[in-house]
Amino acid sequence: MIDYRNDYLALDVPSVDPLVDKRRKINFKRIWNQLSKCQKSCLLCCVTLILFSFLYYINQNENNGFISLNEHVDNKYILKSFIEGSNKLAHTSENLHKIEIEQKSERISKNDLAPKDAHIFLGPTTERQRAVADAFKHAWKGYKKFAWGHDHLKPISESYSDWFGLGLTIVDSLDTMFIMGLKEEYKEGRDWVEKHLNFDINRDVNLFEVTIRVLGGLLSIYHLSKDGMFLEKATDLADRLLPCFDSESGIPYSDINLFTRKSHSPKWSPDSSTSEVTTIQLEFRDLSKATGNSKYEEAVHNVSKIIHKLDKKDGLVPIFINANSGQFRTYATITLGARGDSYYEYLLKQWIQTGKVIDYLRDDYLESINGIEKHLLRKTEPNGYTFIGELLGGGKDFKPKMDHLTCYLPGTLALGVHNGLPKNHWILAEELLNTCYQTYAQQPTFLAPEITYFNLQPGNTKDLYVKSNDAHNLLRPEFIESLWYMYQFTGNTTYQDWGWKIFQGFEKYTKVTNGYTSIGNVRNTANVRPKDMMESFFLSETLKYLYLLFSNDPKMLNLDNYVINSEAHPLPIYLK
Ligand SMILES: *[C@@H]1O[C@H](CO)[C@@H](O)[C@H](O)[C@H]1NC(C)=O
Ligand SMILES: *[C@@H]1O[C@H](CO)[C@@H](O)[C@H](O)[C@H]1NC(C)=O
Numbered sequence: 001m002i003d004y005r006n007d008y009l010a011l012d013v014p015s016v017d018p019l020v021d022k023r024r025k026i027n028f029k030r031i032w033n034q035l036s037k038c039q040k041s042c043l044l045c046c047v048t049l050i051l052f053s054f055l056y057y058i059n060q061n062e063n064n065g066f067i068s069l070n071e072h073v074d075n076k077y078i079l080k081s082f083i084e085g086s087n088k089l090a091h092t093s094e095n096l097h098k099i100e101i102e103q104k105s106e107r108i109s110k111n112d113l114a115p116k117d118a119h120i121f122l123g124p125t126t127e128r129q130r131a132v133a134d135a136f137k138h139a140w141k142g143y144k145k146f147a148w149g150h151d152h153l154k155p156i157s158e159s160y161s162d163w164f165g166l167g168l169t170i171v172d173s174l175d176t177m178f179i180m181g182l183k184e185e186y187k188e189g190r191d192w193v194e195k196h197l198n199f200d201i202n203r204d205v206n207l208f209e210v211t212i213r214v215l216g217g218l219l220s221i222y223h224l225s226k227d228g229m230f231l232e233k234a235t236d237l238a239d240r241l242l243p244c245f246d247s248e249s250g251i252p253y254s255d256i257n258l259f260t261r262k263s264h265s266p267k268w269s270p271d272s273s274t275s276e277v278t279t280i281q282l283e284f285r286d287l288s289k290a291t292g293n294s295k296y297e298e299a300v301h302n303v304s305k306i307i308h309k310l311d312k313k314d315g316l317v318p319i320f321i322n323a324n325s326g327q328f329r330t331y332a333t334i335t336l337g338a339r340g341d342s343y344y345e346y347l348l349k350q351w352i353q354t355g356k357v358i359d360y361l362r363d364d365y366l367e368s369i370n371g372i373e374k375h376l377l378r379k380t381e382p383n384g385y386t387f388i389g390e391l392l393g394g395g396k397d398f399k400p401k402m403d404h405l406t407c408y409l410p411g412t413l414a415l416g417v418h419n420g421l422p423k424n425h426w427i428l429a430e431e432l433l434n435t436c437y438q439t440y441a442q443q444p445t446f447l448a449p450e451i452t453y454f455n456l457q458p459g460n461t462k463d464l465y466v467k468s469n470d471a472h473n474l475l476r477p478e479f480i481e482s483l484w485y486m487y488q489f490t491g492n493t494t495y496q497d498w499g500w501k502i503f504q505g506f507e508k509y510t511k512v513t514n515g516y517t518s519i520g521n522v523r524n525t526a527n528v529r530p531k532d533m534m535e536s537f538f539l540s541e542t543l544k545y546l547y548l549l550f551s552n553d554p555k556m557l558n559l560d561n562y563v564i565n566s567e568a569h570p571l572p573i574y575l576k
Contacts, residue, residue, distance in 0.1 A: 120556060121224075123181035128500055128550035133180045135507070135516070136173075136543050139534060140185050142515030143169050149196060155515035156532040164205040167197055172213050172540035174221040174230075175569055179557070180547055193218075194229050199237050202259040206266075207244045207252055208276035210237070212567040213536060215283045219290065220569035231290055238287050238296055245299040249326025250306050252277050252299075271320040271329055277303055279342040279566050281350050286571045304350065307343075308360050313395050314374055315367030317343055334391040336372065337403025337451075342566045344368050345412050352419055353563045355575050365416070369425060377428075380454045380463040385438055386431035387454045400454040407436040407448075407478040411485030415559065418489050433486060436479045437498055438464060446505035447473045447522045466523060472531065474518045475510060477541035477568065484549040491554045499549045506542075541568035 124130040139153075147153040147160030151168040154161055170189045177186040215237055222230035237258075244252040244263040253263040254272040265272065281300040288297035306326055307317070318332035319339035334340065347365035351358060376388045378400060388406055390399045413429035439448040442464060451470035455463055480499055487495040509528045510516045516538055520529030545568060548556050562570040 120553070121179050121181050124547075126550055126552055128496070128503075129180075129547055131507075132503065132543055132547045132550060133182065135503075135511075136176065136180060136182065136539060136547075137185065138511070139515045139539055139543070140173075140177075140182075142513075143534070144188070146514060149192065152536060153515050153534045154532045155512050155517050155534055156530055158514060161533070164210060165201055165203055166199075166205070166210065166214055167192065168213055168536040169534075169539060171197065171217040172536035172567065174217060175224055176539055176544040176547075178221060178224050179544060190221075190225075190227070190229075193233065197233060199233075199240055199258050202257065204255050204257050204264075206255055206276070207241055207263075208254070208273070208279055210241065211280040211283050212565055212569075213540070215241070215287070216565040216567050216569040216571070217540065219283060219286050220565070220571060222290065223570070223572055234287055235291060238284065242295070242299060245302070247323040249323060250302045251321055251323045251326050252280075252303065253323045265323060269320070270324075271322050273339040274307075274317050274319050274321050274328070275339050275342045277321060278307060279346050281346055282353055282563060282565050282571055285350070285353065289572075289574055304361070308364060312367075312371075313391075314371030315364060315369070316371040316375065316391075317368075318394070331394040334376075334395060335403070336376065336388050336406045336409060337390065338405055341403075341405050341408060345408060345566060348412055348416050348419075348421075349563045349565075352415070353571065353573055355573070356419065362421070366421065369413070369416075369428075373428070378454070378456060381456060381458050381460060383463050385435040385454070385463050386428070387435050387452075388432070389454070400456055401451060402435075402439075402454065403451050404436075404439065404448050404476055405478055407432075407439075408481055410436065411482035414482075414485045414489050418559065429482075429486070433482055436482065440479065440498075440502055440505070443522045444525045445473075445509045445519075445522045445528060446501055447509060447519070448479065449473060449522050450476075468521075471521045471523050472519060473510070473522050474531075474533075474535060475506065475516060475538040475542055477537060477545055480542055480545040480549065481568070484545045485559070487549055488554045488559055496549055499546055503546055537567060544568050 124133045142155050143153040146155070146158045147169070149167050149170070150160035151163045151166065152161045153169065170192050174186065174189050174193070177189060215234055218230045218234040218237070221227070222234065240258045240261055241256060243261045244254075244256050246263065247253055251272060254266045254276055256263040281304055284296040284300040288294050307321075310317075310326075310328060313334060316334045317340065318328040318330065318334055320329035320332040321327065322329065336344065344365065347361050347368065351361040351365065354361075356362070372388060375391060375395070376398075377386060378389055378398075379386055387400070387402050388409070390401055391397065392399055410429040410433040413425045413432075417423060417426045417429070436448070439452045440446055443449065443466075449466045449471045450473065452464050452466060453470075455465065480502065483495040483499050486492065506516065509522075509525070510519055510530075512530065515534045518531040518533045518535070520531050521527065557564075557570055561573060563573050564570050
């Protein structure tokens, strides 16, 4: 268990003795009376001058986007100005008032978003960012018109689809709109959440999906906006999800009914997916930090500890685990793609989120990267592209296949190196990034398929190939995500140029009258076979990462302050 008190700063305001104060007043008065008229005017002049310089100084600092008064300032005024554009002096006095209030309160989070961060979310500053914000507005407009309040837009049939019935597209994209400075759209979304987002629904939902999209989305926008309504909603949701953890082993069931709060395994399997039970920790932990109630973090940290103790293949995990026995399914596939991917991602990100003090998370991560290098890494013929394959049947058969999902890994590796992990991970990151780029660049649409196969046979001329059933593109973000991480750490504009080419692909082949759509075939520019579906992660992740990537400031959302969840929702790093 983690002691929360360490994470908060208690401010001791020294009490002022009224007697001492009074004596001082009398002394001042006597001195004042002894002064000549000329001395008095001179003194008054000086005081006035100092006062004006002070006010000017504050105003200047605000214009620069910095507020120097206090790093613990509550950000509510920023949200207010974000929505209403209220005037600057008002901010300052409200600020001072806030500081007084905060000094009286017992606990102040050290990790509130620094005001200077929020001041940069004022809208696009480059042409490319403007194009991405326009794409967002186009997607939002179609969603609003034909799918408002539903989970996903079906832009071609001009209708919608509901998966959980939680307005996923709205909740998932609130922080994107905040970051892009889209005030009008943000307000529409925020008001919908306040009035209509209701978790008291008799419906089964998936713990993992709802955690990364809805809980993560609400927490992230809570931290950015400091709007307490979002935290209330997040807490209500998490309380309904908690019964998932009431299993014999402590490994959560995958599904739960939000109304009856009954949890169970998926209909199609007795097991939970490994990545699903290990990709909820950032969000539940953050909720514990934000509310001061440790029960959320305890539940998910228990899961991590159980998985830590299980036997692995050099740090690599099978993709299924049983909630009753708490054991992996022995012959399940090992992959960095679907159902395995974010286990590895959250080992590193949890370690960073908690201030790099929980050693076993880092050690398991390092072991898994060694395991990848030992068992899953190969180079293609003839051009030697590095890729990560899969192990089938409990590790016996190697399959030269890589999901697009795996393209998150270069970014995660780079994040590890940035946080002091072995430098040779950087080389692997660059090699994998290049391979992922090839999966886009070698298609005539400049869009990657869902799954790519790789050639290992000398003599063949093509390094990669795509099967018909794998040729679809769901507007996924993982490669753009990695480009942004690499851009943040290097400032190398080549990554921006790659991202721009892919954005052109989306514009050309997935944009339709009422939004953007998944497509069925990236190999044929004449017929991409639109699939009539715009997933919420296109707005939450793909467009957000593109927008950040196209900023002239590589650190627009600084990865020293935030850890980004698996659905692109930034959460604060808690420093010890
Ligand atoms: C976490 O595990 C501990 C010890 O195994 C147990 O006592 C506790 O009830 C668990 N907490 C939750 C919230 O499941
Ligand atoms: C930028 O990245 C590209 C692609 O990885 C690389 O070829 C190039 O050398 C890098 N440029 C610099 C200045 O490091």
